[in-house]
Amino acid sequence: xxxxxxxxxxxxxxxxxxxxxxxxxxxxxxxxxxxxxxxxxxxxxxxxxxxxxxxxxxxxxxxxxxxxxxxxxxxxxxxxxxxxxxxxx
Numbered sequence: 001x002x003x004x005x006x007x008x009x010x011x012x013x014x015x016x017x018x019x020x021x022x023x024x025x026x027x028x029x030x031x032x033x034x035x036x037x038x039x040x041x042x043x044x045x046x047x048x049x050x051x052x053x054x055x056x057x058x059x060x061x062x063x064x065x066x067x068x069x070x071x072x073x074x075x076x077x078x079x080x081x082x083x084x085x086x087x088x089x
Contacts (some may be wrong), residue, residue: 032073039068061086 062083069079 032071035068035071035073039064039073058086 065074065079065082065086068074069076074082
């Protein structure tokens with residue numbers, strides 16, 4: 001009887017932890033998506049800087065891109081593609 005109760009309690013604790021972790025993961029993914037959307041909305045607005053400011057603008061975009069990658073918002077492939085877009089423009 002004691003073993004059955006301990007197993008039931010253990011299973012309930014395990015389910016609660018799994019649900020809690022799943023909720024945290026969903027929240028983290030939602031935040032990452034929002035940050036990525038905010039970055040993508042900012043990038044088109046700054047595509048046509050004055051020629052003298054062009055290099056500074058590109059460096060700033062690359063810095064922001066690096067931050068998003070280090071935060072885990074962008075994958076290595078996404079980072080590379082966006083970097084190429086910035087440097088190619």
